[in-house]
Amino acid sequence: MVEIGQVWDFLQKLSPLMRSCLLSELERLELCGVDMPGSADIQARLRAEFRKDGSTQDRASTPSRYFFAPLEHLLVDGAPENANTGRIARSSLAPIWEWICRDLLPTMASDYIKAINQQITANNDKEALKVASAFYTKVVKVLDHALASPDGIETIRSKLAKYTASRTVVDDVAKIFFALRARDALAKFTQQLPPKINKFNEGEIAKITSLLDSLKKADPDALPFALTLVAKRLKAPWQLIRLATKASRSKNAADVAATPYAIAVSMALDQLEDKRLALRIALKNNRPVVAQALLIDIYDTEYALRVRIDQLESSPWGERLQQTMDSIAVLVEAEVSRFPEEVGHILDSRRLRSHESLKGRLTYLAWKGRDAVQGGAIYCRKLIGQH
8 A cells, every 4th residue: 555655755746836735635525525645644744835935825836826816806716517607716727737738728827927927026015916917819809719518628628637637627728718808897897896885785786787787798708707706795696686686577587597697596605605615624524514504605695595586496496406415414414414313413403504593484475475566566567558
């Protein structure tokens, strides 16, 4: 059996970027639920190596940080397999950067790295940003051609296979292309957003919808990224679904799915999946307090989806929600069963489901009453319009 020390000796022969790719791959596999003997020790050693200089910056090289800087607010710490069209998995960046430098534009990448390092050494951040901007403009131009055909996409996939086993990283390549192409429009959109949206009421929804409509007309591919930027400013990210339900003629799932912002519901389901993965890791690392906070958010999101969208259970969204919640229930039951019934477990408390309290039930009735009044008003307006 190969010892960890022998594996580490071999890893030291790889380039720093390749070791970064390896760490990203091990993290991706862990998020996907794949347990590999010795993986935790290797990950710990690699993380220690990348932070040994005391830097709190990302472990990727400085040239790549400048290159990916416009995407920072779109990055998520999750497996590429779980990132939707508005988010890019941070773990995808290392293999994609390696592919850009070695396969896509090796000569231009080498020139870019040399030029930007000169500006960084001269402490000229403004010029460094210009160098980075010029390079990702070139990358976008090449990707525009490479992503235009199935053969081009398959070529990208085969090249990326040298750096990661995830077949969905090619999707992140496409998202990086669209996000970089729309970087100026997204930057303008971001400037128009409030730093924090504490109350996502009708007034705020109308303002955000107006901004989204304008962006969508200019660049439809930028819309998912804009929704991600909005979600990050909300007090509860699941509130993003209000953009879809507000634009819908009714609360029925089919009508909500027909709106321009239906992807907001899928994003809420993605958030649930993120929390499921985080819950699994928290339980694996014996962190019950963290798990408890995650479970509260999970139950709140589930409740919001079921209350705000009618006939959800018979829709693809409902099926996905049920599958995710069933998987979460298995995790919780396995954890709770480890303790004697008389001892109990904080994850088994009914207080985690706040909507089952008296206050929660009253809130539910208030929502239903408001929906009935609004529905009646709409119906009356239609009748008046017919006469």
